[in-house]
Amino acid sequence: MAKKYDVVIVGGGVAGLFAAYELATYSSNKIKIAIVEQGSGNPFRRCPMFNSKRLVRDKECLLCKPCSILTGIGGAITFSSGTMNLRPDVGGDLNKIVGSWEEAEKIIGYVDNVLVKFGAPDNLYSLNVEQTAELERLAAKAGAKFIPTPQRHIGSENMPKVINNITEFLKQKGVDVYEFTEATDIIPGSSHIIKTNNGDLIGRYVILAPGRVGAEWFAEISKKRGVDTEPGPLDIGVRVEAPAYITEPITRIVRDPKIIMYTKSYDDKVRTFCTNPYGFVVEERYPDNSVGVNGESFITLRSKNINFALLVTLRLTDPFEDTIAYGKSISRLATKLGGGKPIIQRFGDLEAGRRSTWNRIDRSVVEPTLKSVTPGDIAMAYPYRVVINIVEALRKLDIIMPGIASTQTLLYAPEIKFYSIKAKVNRELETSITNIFAAGDGAGLSRGMNVAAATGVIAARTILKREGIDIEF
Numbered sequence: 447m448a449k450k451y452d453v454v455i456v457g458g459g460v461a462g463l464f465a466a467y468e469l470a471t472y473s474s475n476k477i478k479i480a481i482v483e484q485g486s487g488n489p490f491r492r493c494p495m496f497n498s499k500r501l502v503r504d505k506e507c508l509l510c511k512p513c514s515i516l517t518g519i520g521g522a523i524t525f526s527s528g529t530m531n532l533r534p535d536v537g538g539d540l541n542k543i544v545g546s547w548e549e550a551e552k553i554i555g556y557v558d559n560v561l562v563k564f565g566a567p568d569n570l571y572s573l574n575v576e577q578t579a580e581l582e583r584l585a586a587k588a589g590a591k592f593i594p595t596p597q598r599h600i601g602s603e604n605m606p607k608v609i610n611n612i613t614e615f616l617k618q619k620g621v622d623v624y625e626f627t628e629a630t631d632i633i634p635g636s637s638h639i640i641k642t643n644n645g646d647l648i649g650r651y652v653i654l655a656p657g658r659v660g661a662e663w664f665a666e667i668s669k670k671r672g673v674d675t676e677p678g679p680l681d682i683g684v685r686v687e688a689p690a691y692i693t694e695p696i697t698r699i700v701r702d703p704k705i706i707m708y709t710k711s712y713d714d715k716v717r718t719f720c721t722n723p724y725g726f727v728v729e730e731r732y733p734d735n736s737v738g739v740n741g742e743s744f745i746t747l748r749s750k751n752i753n754f755a756l757l758v759t760l761r762l763t764d765p766f767e768d769t770i771a772y773g774k775s776i777s778r779l780a781t782k783l784g785g786g787k788p789i790i791q792r793f794g795d796l797e798a799g800r801r802s803t804w805n806r807i808d809r810s811v812v813e814p815t816l817k818s819v820t821p822g823d824i825a826m827a828y829p830y831r832v833v834i835n836i837v838e839a840l841r842k843l844d845i846i847m848p849g850i851a852s853t854q855t856l857l858y859a860p861e862i863k864f865y866s867i868k869a870k871v872n873r874e875l876e877t878s879i880t881n882i883f884a885a886g887d888g889a890g891l892s893r894g895m896n897v898a899a900a901t902g903v904i905a906a907r908t909i910l911k912r913e914g915i916d917i918e919f
């Protein structure tokens with residue numbers, strides 16, 4: 447017998463959790479809510495106790511008790527450095543979604559307050575007018591643009607606790623959390639049927655928030671069930687790792703500087719993303735066994751390095767617009783060339799057109815924080831256009847951060863962001879199917895926890911309004 451709910455949320459990442467938080471907080475138990483979460487959005491994680499990465503199986507990582515409190519819920523952000531960007535146009539385009547900068551800013555501030563309420567530390571980085579002007583001037587010298595962004599650094603050791611506190615709050619409010627349960631299909635109707643590997647659920651409303659890890663599933667379901675989508679761009683690039691002192695003059699002021707450049711050869715957009723001063727490069731593994739890289743940083747555990755993503759935005763046009771398939775084929779090729787591990791290469795070797803070797807890397811001043819990698823040649827895996835864009839962008843960055851384009855700087859690949867199919871939604875985040883909403887990265891509506899959470903909040907507020915619960919926020 448299918449269990450009936452008012453709202454079924456697919457995906458227990460920040461988008462799904464914030465949607466549930468909003469519904470549970472303001473509906474006074476009038477709305478019955480379920481979250482369906484297939485498991486960890488990122489089964490690999492670094493253990494802050496042992497400074498090594500391990501695969502978390504089932505519900506518990508036996509060695510790493512402090513974070514074994516949860517592995518099922520929370521999605522990608524759980525194991526990240528938890529940098530909360532306090533701008534609506536960083537991590538997505540919330541201002542465009544809601545049609546107002548002020549409104550979007552208000553929702554981002556609201557999300558931040560909720561994070562603090564559930565234990566995010568008071569660790570704010572913001573720039574004063576002089577610092578902003580100085581960085582803008584420096585970026586302009588390189589033909590780049592600096593986006594001033596106030597940030598809260600929650601820290602990788604705190605993120606699991608914050609997520610756990612939110613989850614506990616939801617459970618106390620009567621939200622049913624189906625952990626390790628995968629939604630396999632959605633059958634739209636006057637009430638929608640959510641098919642899972644543990645039986646069917648029925649929801650008058652559905653919020654689809656499957657995250658990047660579920661982007662392919664979202665694309666498939668949308669095509670099958672008639673949810674209108676549009677092709678989105680693809681972000682493909684490398685994770686750059688260098689000694690932390692190189693960027694210290696900037697990262698001391700702004701932890702995660704947002705710098706946007708357009709390259710000379712292709713006029714393609716390249717941006718810095720997810721900077722981790724004193725952080726670690728980490729491996730991601732996708733369900734198809736292809737690998738990727740990412741970065742994280744802790745408040746209490748520090749490396750000697752800085753890492754950040756340098757991402758090229760690509761768009762595909764007719765006759766092939768499927769950016770997910772394109773990105774996947776590149777990441778599978780890179781995985782194959784790396785023998786099942788990410789590829790590492792010194793910038794100097796990439797420029798010289800030769801493969802890196804452990805011998806050359808060992809001689810470098812930068813000691814890689816991710817060891818399970820294969821020295822190789824990124825140019826063998828990536829399209830020429832992407833390689834040229836990366837080389838040009840790193841040289842431009844060298845004007846802003848002298849030393850970053852050193853021959854010894856390490857590059858890791860593949861770093862590809864799969865948030866490319868975008869759901870066509872209205873300002874209330876409803877898809878083309880009545881009472882089916884989309885939120886977060888998997889539906890192409892965000893690229894960071896700030897906007898992912900905000901989209902969950904907006905979808906929930908629409909549902910509250912439809913249920914006659916109109917709150918002045």
Ligand SMILES: Cc1cc2nc3c(=O)[nH]c(=O)nc-3n(C[C@H](O)[C@H](O)[C@H](O)COP(=O)(O)OP(=O)(O)OC[C@H]3O[C@@H](n4cnc5c(N)ncnc54)[C@H](O)[C@@H]3O)c2cc1C
Pocket residue numbers: 456457458459460461462482483484485486487488519520521522523524525526527528529530531537627628629630655656657658659660663720728740741742885886887888892893894895896898899
């Ligand atoms: C290593 C790393 C570091 C990051 N660092 C930052 C940062 O510092 N600051 C920042 O703003 N952003 C950061 N991000 C990005 C941020 O984590 C995401 O933008 C955000 O978590 C997206 O939230 P989401 O809820 O849309 O998706 P997710 O967090 O991916 O959650 C989606 C959830 O849905 C589940 N799911 C998918 N399909 C199904 C299905 N069919 N059935 C059931 N469940 C399903 C997944 O298991 C997952 O748990 C980082 C990402 C990574 C990977």
